[in-house]
Amino acid sequence: MKTVFSYAKPYKGYIVFALFLMLLELTVELMQPFVIAKIVDDGIVAGDQDRIIQLGIVLLGLSIIALASGIINSYYASHVSMSFSFDLRRVLYGRVQSFSLATFNKFPASGLITRLTSDVNLVQQVLFMGLRIMLRAPLLVLGSMVMAFVVNAELAVYLVIVFPVLLIFLYVMVLKGVARFSFVQKRLDRVNRLIQENLQAVRLVKAYLRGNYEASRFSEVADSLKIDTVKAFRIMEIILPVLLFVMNISLLAVLWFGASHIQTGSAQIGELVAIVNYAMRMTGAFSMFSFIIMAFARAKASSERIEEVLLAEDVREKEEQGEAHVVRRGEIVFENVSFAYPETNRKVLKNISFRMKPNEKLAIMGATGSGKSSLLQLIPRFYDATEGTVLVHGREVKSWSLRALRKTIGVVPQQSLLFTGTISDNLSWGKEQAVQDELAFAAQKAQIHHTVERFPKGYSTRVGQKGVNLSGGQKQRLSIARALVRKPSVLILDDSTSALDVKTEAALWEALESEKATMLVVTQKIRTAKKADRILLMEEGEISAYGTHDDLMKHSELYRQIALSQQEEEVDEYV
Numbered sequence: 001m002k003t004v005f006s007y008a009k010p011y012k013g014y015i016v017f018a019l020f021l022m023l024l025e026l027t028v029e030l031m032q033p034f035v036i037a038k039i040v041d042d043g044i045v046a047g048d049q050d051r052i053i054q055l056g057i058v059l060l061g062l063s064i065i066a067l068a069s070g071i072i073n074s075y076y077a078s079h080v081s082m083s084f085s086f087d088l089r090r091v092l093y094g095r096v097q098s099f100s101l102a103t104f105n106k107f108p109a110s111g112l113i114t115r116l117t118s119d120v121n122l123v124q125q126v127l128f129m130g131l132r133i134m135l136r137a138p139l140l141v142l143g144s145m146v147m148a149f150v151v152n153a154e155l156a157v158y159l160v161i162v163f164p165v166l167l168i169f170l171y172v173m174v175l176k177g178v179a180r181f182s183f184v185q186k187r188l189d190r191v192n193r194l195i196q197e198n199l200q201a202v203r204l205v206k207a208y209l210r211g212n213y214e215a216s217r218f219s220e221v222a223d224s225l226k227i228d229t230v231k232a233f234r235i236m237e238i239i240l241p242v243l244l245f246v247m248n249i250s251l252l253a254v255l256w257f258g259a260s261h262i263q264t265g266s267a268q269i270g271e272l273v274a275i276v277n278y279a280m281r282m283t284g285a286f287s288m289f290s291f292i293i294m295a296f297a298r299a300k301a302s303s304e305r306i307e308e309v310l311l312a313e314d315v316r317e318k319e320e321q322g323e324a325h326v327v328r329r330g331e332i333v334f335e336n337v338s339f340a341y342p343e344t345n346r347k348v349l350k351n352i353s354f355r356m357k358p359n360e361k362l363a364i365m366g367a368t369g370s371g372k373s374s375l376l377q378l379i380p381r382f383y384d385a386t387e388g389t390v391l392v393h394g395r396e397v398k399s400w401s402l403r404a405l406r407k408t409i410g411v412v413p414q415q416s417l418l419f420t421g422t423i424s425d426n427l428s429w430g431k432e433q434a435v436q437d438e439l440a441f442a443a444q445k446a447q448i449h450h451t452v453e454r455f456p457k458g459y460s461t462r463v464g465q466k467g468v469n470l471s472g473g474q475k476q477r478l479s480i481a482r483a484l485v486r487k488p489s490v491l492i493l494d495d496s497t498s499a500l501d502v503k504t505e506a507a508l509w510e511a512l513e514s515e516k517a518t519m520l521v522v523t524q525k526i527r528t529a530k531k532a533d534r535i536l537l538m539e540e541g542e543i544s545a546y547g548t549h550d551d552l553m554k555h556s557e558l559y560r561q562i563a564l565s566q567q568e569e570e571v572d573e574y575v
């Protein structure tokens, strides 16, 4: 909890003030029974009317101070806890943004969403309670006890006898509560994951008529969330009755023995009234305990989950030291590179070596799962090679600052993702200061300019949930344009033209021909590969063949087979 609550440090001043007000309210509250005892003994029993009025005014004044302190304390508690949760959420989000993919994969997206929303809410609530009642309740118990001793030590003993039992009981309950509530948060992750998956794949769900199945799957996970939440709350439900039972027993003891003390003259009626009053206050404070323990247990579980994100070990980004020094712009070298994903440790790239000159175009081919995407991910350093060296622009990737390196690279992933916003917003994503002409120029190269112009609002057309729905090919071309806008010196296209028709694809390649960028293009089509300077053929994580189309036709049996099968397909297309 220490790391999480360190984000409350900037509000130290407010916290101290809120705690001071809380103490003031508490002190006043503790003085009230004392004054009441005086009213009874010096006023009512002694029949002194003036004393009753005098002390009555004091009591009223104390009540007003308690009220004002309570209201102001509440105000500051809300302010501090809200600001704290805002800061924590912002830091957490920033941290997630800075994750390497390896770290990102350790946390399911739904788990991150729960941590950023529900978990942060729970620690925020506990901070609020901390400033309002969390400290106040134990202090009220402690203060009532001390005051009870001040009033009459002999009677007060009956109140404290039960304390050790209560403390052990509460400690055990906290431990149990933390364990159960962290389980509840995991269940919540599962519910979030299911909702997320379902909403993302809504078309598929409808196409396969899986609506009812999905609904019953949801009921199942929601039901286990309910069962585990009920279990967790059940622990908390035990606390209050046990506390009240024990306190009532000690209250009975006070009354029982108090009566005989009054008869023997070692206690006065007012003192007994005051001690009973303190006992009632202690009982009230104890009844708050179940509430506090529950909130504390949930917040402890949540803060541990938040700290997992905050303290996650990650690929450390090199300190930014101005523009990184480019040795040979556009050159890419792989030297004996092997790679395994951290989660599986299975080598998916084995001893890969090749060298690309600036502005060279390389086509990467290979069966699905042969390691093409994995190879490309090492260039912008989404992952680090397990063995060997990757050099970009003449320098080892690990010696670049990630920011400087990625600024020079345009990546078009296999899945074209667009964000909610206008087409211009999406295109300038790669370069915030890009002017309209630059966007249109990139769109022209990506063969999407004319399509965009035909939209009613042109480049201001909104895409995403509240905008137009684009076709797969249109999305692919917009993603290519987005990468071109930043004028990258290395352009990575991971099977990003699969949804384009033959004519559009040919026009795209023609436009890219003149692009001043080293290009790595994953493709399944020989007719695309032929346009590249070299072709790299992958087979089960290894280079099966490397060279020009003619080289590979001569020397690679696998390549010849692919070429032959595609020739047949093309002949079929024309039959």
Ligand SMILES: Nc1ncnc2c1ncn2[C@@H]1O[C@H](COP(=O)(O)OP(=O)(O)OP(=O)(O)O)[C@@H](O)[C@H]1O
Pocket: 105, 341, 343, 344, 348, 366, 367, 368, 369, 370, 371, 372, 373, 374, 375, 414
């Ligand atoms: N995040 C990941 N964690 C663990 N293994 C992975 C991960 N991504 C891919 N792999 C594995 O790495 C191997 C190579 O996958 P990769 O995506 O590089 O192949 P590919 O040639 O690009 O395939 P495709 O043409 O289908 O995209 C596969 O066996 C795959 O199961």
